[in-house]
Amino acid sequence: MNHPIAQRVPGRRPAAARRPGRRPAPRPAARRLAPLALLCALASLATGCGIRATSVPVDAGAAPSRVGCVLPEDRERPDGDGADSIVRLYLVCGSRVSPVEREVRMPDGRSATERLPVARELLEELQRQPGAMEDTAGFETAVPNDLKVSGSRDGDPDEALRLNRSLDALPPFALAQLVCTLADTAAADADEGVVLGGPADDEAAGPLRRYECDTALRTHPEAAETAGTDV
Template identity: 75%
Template sequence: MPPILLCVLASVAAGCGIRATSVPVDAGAAPSRVGCVLPGDHESPHDAGGAQAVVRVYLVCGSRVSPVEREVRMPDGRSSAQRLPVARKLLQELQRQPRTLEGAAGFETAVPDDLTVEGAADGDPDEALRLSSPPDELPSFALAQLVCTYADTAAADADDGVVLGGPAGSSPGDGDEEAAEETAAPLKRYECGTQLRTRPEAAETAGTEV
């Protein structure tokens, strides 16, 4: 019988210099995973004008949207007069590509660079915001980012809902009001609930018509 086989058989009874163990062999560290977690420090303001404030901006991380905190120069207060300036400022933040720490943690943005926002059109409720693209045509992750970032800010309504629509169309001329209304994109009210944050694709069917 070969010596090696004899040693193996003998090790069962006498050891043969080999110690049995139930611990698996260490084959190296497991692949690291992005944690979608940032250090506690905030980014510093990168422009002037307005009061410095820490704001929550929702970015894409993995299969959900999650908040990051940034120090941003923001308009003061939460009055209706601040709705559009706040909405525009937050949109700019969403369009910024994540900086080093955010990118390293796995955050990114799906909001198009050319997207713009305007205030309510004639006949709209005061809390309405009009986007340059209809919300239904935005990537679902981008819409979830917008809704959750605008919620609980001056860009939202009194109940933290967000009323969004596409371009309002041309202003009506004499006797042409009905035609102008038909060209205006419908308004929908959105809420930043758990489903929208954890399943951004739900944005495609979210929202109730206003």
């Protein structure tokens, strides 16, 4: 019996002619690597994706300034031997005033008679330029070299100190340095406040003001202009 001849489907190879087990031809390597390269590029933002750092210098601009405001731990600390005492001075560092320790020859005691000598000695220390270690740590001083301090005039309270400049003419950072340095010394009052005024011979120098070295004054010295209370 004759079988009808199988009809061929145009464009299709007869099933008998197909090679069993033949795999599709692999895609070109470039097509396979393209998605991998994209994935690696994205991952390198976080992990580096195994890419070595280039040895070619890249100009990314100046590094941010980091001011420590802390002296090295291994420095030679003052020991207060002999007639010298360890005093705490407040210097400008960044946007605040911060303490440093120095060895200074100070008057003995904390009586009212020592108020002016102590204030003068500490003022001279504040006017000195910072030493090498202090400078490296970011410390500086804003106290003018021509600033002077004198005692109270008639009618002033005993704890008052007079400057040769009016308080409003003094840089606020310098005023913050002076207040915080004099507080807790014989130059302060019984409650560690500092009473300051302008020139003793100038009636227009303004009222006496009492200051305290609180956190606000240390961290925001620019507010020293309005920090005091009238006496």
